[in-house]
Amino acid sequence: MTTYIHEIYQQHAGLAIAIFCLAHLAASSVGIPGGCTVLNLAAGAIFGFPVACAVIYPITMVSAVLMYSAGHFFRDRTWTQKVRDLSAKFLDKLKHGDFLLL
Secondary structure (H helix, E strand, O other), X not given: OHHHXXXXXXXXHHHHHHHHHHHHHHHXXXXXXXXXXXXXXXXXXXXXXXXXXXXXXXXXXXXXXXXXXXXXHOOOHHHHHHHHHHHHHHHHHHHHOOOOOO
């Protein structure tokens, strides 16, 4: 499998690097544990160490900036406050025994 991907990289280097960058951004945005690590190891095997380092470090920084920016933009204290209020109401009902039927 790696040799097939390496052949694609040799024929279309720019496209392979662009696909890797998009996959890295997607893996960092959904938060799959170890997803970026696996991609980084695969990049080393496919692109070679110098090219992989030249691609991995900038795309990691870009993905970190994008995700931190998204977290900053989508922070909505009213939404979190609503969740806290609903949780508090539910816990209060549990303390009073309103769910004893369950």
